[in-house]
Every structure is written in structure tokens, then in C-alpha cells.
Amino acid sequence: MFLALTALVDEPRHGYGIVQEVDRLSGGRVQLKIGSLYGVLDRLAADGLVGLDREEVQQGRLRRYYRLTDDGARALAAEAARLAANAEVATARLRARADTGPETAAPESAPRERGRSSTGRAPSTRPATALAVLACTALTALAARAAADGGVA
Amino acid sequence: MTEPDPVLLEQRYRAVLRLLPASYRAEREDEMVAAFMEMSGEVPDERGPRPRWDEIASVAALAVRVRLGAPGAEPRLVAWGEAVRLVALLGVGFQALISLYSLLSLGAAALLVEPPSARHIATTMANCAWIAAYLAVMRGHVRRAKAAALVGCGSSLYVLATGLPVEFLGWSEAAVALILVTTMLALLAGFHRGVQPARRPWGRAVAPLAVAVLPLTLEAPLIALMNAMPPADSEGLMWAAFWLGPEGLAILAVLVAGAVALTRRRSPSVLLALATAGMLLAAYRLPVGLPLEFNQPLWVTGVVQCGMLAVMVSLLLVTGIRALPAGRPASL
Numbered sequence: 001m002f003l004a005l006t007a008l009v010d011e012p013r014h015g016y017g018i019v020q021e022v023d024r025l026s027g028g029r030v031q032l033k034i035g036s037l038y039g040v041l042d043r044l045a046a047d048g049l050v051g052l053d054r055e056e057v058q059q060g061r062l063r064r065y066y067r068l069t070d071d072g073a074r075a076l077a078a079e080a081a082r083l084a085a086n087a088e089v090a091t092a093r094l095r096a097r098a099d100t101g102p103e104t105a106a107p108e109s110a111p112r113e114r115g116r117s118s119t120g121r122a123p124s125t126r127p128a129t130a131l132a133v134l135a136c137t138a139l140t141a142l143a144a145r146a147a148a149d150g151g152v153a
Numbered sequence: 154m155t156e157p158d159p160v161l162l163e164q165r166y167r168a169v170l171r172l173l174p175a176s177y178r179a180e181r182e183d184e185m186v187a188a189f190m191e192m193s194g195e196v197p198d199e200r201g202p203r204p205r206w207d208e209i210a211s212v213a214a215l216a217v218r219v220r221l222g223a224p225g226a227e228p229r230l231v232a233w234g235e236a237v238r239l240v241a242l243l244g245v246g247f248q249a250l251i252s253l254y255s256l257l258s259l260g261a262a263a264l265l266v267e268p269p270s271a272r273h274i275a276t277t278m279a280n281c282a283w284i285a286a287y288l289a290v291m292r293g294h295v296r297r298a299k300a301a302a303l304v305g306c307g308s309s310l311y312v313l314a315t316g317l318p319v320e321f322l323g324w325s326e327a328a329v330a331l332i333l334v335t336t337m338l339a340l341l342a343g344f345h346r347g348v349q350p351a352r353r354p355w356g357r358a359v360a361p362l363a364v365a366v367l368p369l370t371l372e373a374p375l376i377a378l379m380n381a382m383p384p385a386d387s388e389g390l391m392w393a394a395f396w397l398g399p400e401g402l403a404i405l406a407v408l409v410a411g412a413v414a415l416t417r418r419r420s421p422s423v424l425l426a427l428a429t430a431g432m433l434l435a436a437y438r439l440p441v442g443l444p445l446e447f448n449q450p451l452w453v454t455g456v457v458q459c460g461m462l463a464v465m466v467s468l469l470l471v472t473g474i475r476a477l478p479a480g481r482p483a484s485l
Binding site for chain 1: 181183184185186187188189190191192207208210211212213214215218219223224225346347
């Protein structure tokens, strides 16, 4: 729901447009199925967070464009702030851990190659960092939208 | 506007979308087909394109959610969804009460008769997962409720399948399995992502569990009397025993609740949920494959209970279905 709302911040999008934008925003991690997408849109519409913007017919096929409502922007801003606060806490603790030295926490463990996980695979992006980036993206987009609308989202 | 040529893939997507209710299709079908076709690209018919299985599964899941009252569903489907969730609540509550009753019986037997076997203790404790499931669903924690109910259901089915030699497994065991599976399916399907579960206060969640003491307090003096009397004289008490056990009391509860719901004109969801509970209990009590001479009190009581349930279920079903909102197209 968070990603679907974020996908609608900058402009109204139609069903497949939302799928593509969510895929792009998540770096390919979240690939919405069409059945799931319409379940999400139904819920967001029922809660008044998205609304129908317009209908177009492209090559004989119906496209419905959905837009973020003011309530949707407020809900997304609240969720983005919550995620950003969580990510900030995680980042601060990781910084403190790096300052004190992580090796002191596990003196008996065998030295590992820096930058590699215990499984030997290359480390993936930390969840806290990913959440922080996503939340900041959503907040920035909301701020840009508010500036463009001349009001507060 | 130019109409695109009908293609095989589009026809197949439209066939998949027939899983959805007609009212939902009327609103969404063209838009969803457009999204599917954009996603798939224009694939020549000669390649025999087919919808992907994960896309079919997502449409099937959406169909279940919409048919059980997800946002966007018509009021009639919302009422059916509410009925299914009530069936789940009644079923999980009933299993929780049976588990607590078994636990209390186990404790009483351990104190008064003899220590139970390790297997008996283990299965009774595992069945208590139903209590956790009941409390979780009453408090609005649906995921935890589903996980706990899966443990409870697995344990109950295991006890059912291994409690008797295979040649003695019959109708009543099949009926119990039906009750367990129906409860589990209603919980899994009814409490879907589109539902905001109610979070009841602890007092309201815990209080109904006290009912588990009732069959114990009613049965204990009866069993003591039956043990004290000669077998020939104690037959009269057996007639009462089939009304005072957990299943007998559940049947009485459904009959009373059904009568109250009918007279107070409760919502169709309540009527249909009680009708389902009545049908499941009647299936359990039906004396199928049990000769009359084997146990006359059990046989006759079963017939009487099934007869009363049949009348109540019929009234609940007719009134409930007639009271359902008329079907109308969904709107965004």
C-alpha cells in the first residue's frame, strides 16, 4: 500500500503504470500482480486515499487513471515519517556500533573478510537504509507535490 | 477509436477473470484486461500464449476476497463475508471450549483417577493452540490466530485419525474432520487482507471461555451417579448425558441462539452463520452406521437433536437468504 501510494505522488497513473512505478521504486523487489494491484486499489479507494482521475481509451483498451487524494497524501506522509523515524533510530545505533567497534561484541568469533556476510555472500542493502531511502523519496515527492500545488500536502 | 483484434491471450485473460463475481467484472474487467495485455505485450496467437500461473493465482485470491466482502464488493457479498467470519469465530470458539474442557477433564482425571499417559497430555496440550487462536482472533491478531489454529487443527486431526483403529473410523469421525476443516477454511478465507478485524477488550474475549466449566460441572455428578448405580438402573441417566456433554450443550446453544436471532431479526450474516453451525452439529449427531440396538439412548437422542436442528437450520437459512441485500454492481 505504501509503495502504491508513493507511485501516485507525482502524477496520476493507470493500473499497469502503478505496477511499473512500484517495480522501479522498489528496485525490482516488489512486482505487483494485477489481482493484488486491484485488491490494493479497492482498499485505498474505500479508505478515500486514492480516487479516479480520468479514463482514456488507448488502442481500443480502457485505461483508468488513479490519483492520490489529500487524505492519501496525509496518510503517506504519516507512514513515511514513521518509517524515517524507525530508520533514523536504526542508523544511529549502527553508527554508535561502528564507533565503539563491532569486534568487541564478539571477541571469540573468527575474523571474517570485511564486507562479506557469514554466509560468504556479498552483503545486500541493509533494510534500515532501504527504508530510509524509500521514506525520504516519499517525503521529498510529497513536498514537491505540495510546492507545486501551492499548499501543504 | 479503433478496436484491437481479439487475440487468444486476451480471451484467456477474460476467461480467468470469470473467477470474479459478475458485479465486480462489470466494473473492472476491461481495465484489468488492458493491464494484463500491457504487461504481456502483444504475443502472436501462433505461440499459444497463456496467462502466467502467478497471475491466475492473484486473480483467484482477489475473487475469494471480493466474494467474502473485500472493499469494492457489493453489499450481498459483504454480508456473506461477515457470515463466513462469524462461522470462523463460532468454530474457533467451539474448538477452544472443547480444548479447555479436555484440559480440565485431564486435570480432574489426573487428580481423582490415575495419571494420564504422556501421549494424552501432549495431544491435550497441543489442542490448546485453539485457545490461543481464539484469543488472538478476538483481540484482532489475525495472523497469529491463523498460525495457532493451524497447529490446533493439525493436532485435532492427528488425534482423530490415530485415536481409533482404522476399521472403527466412521461417520462421526468424518463429521468432526468436516467441522475442523470448515472452521479452518472459514478462518483462512474469511479474515483476508481486505478486512479490518475487530479488537475486542480482554474481558469480552476471555469471559466466554468460562463456559467450558459448564459441561464438566454437569457431567461430573452424572458420571458419579452412573458409577454408583447398577448398570441396568443407570440407563435413564445416559439419556441426559447426551444433552449435557459439550456437543449436546452446543446444540442447545445453537437452538436458543437461533430462536433469539429469529425473533430479534438479527442480520442475515448472523442467521446464516448459526445455520452453518447447526448443519455441522447435525452432521456430527446423525446416527449413521449405528444400529439402534447398539446404544438406544445415543441413537434416539441423535435423531431428536438432528430433527430439532433441521427445523432451526431451515428457518435460519430461509430467513437469512431472504434478508440478504439485493445484488447490485460494485462501484469504486
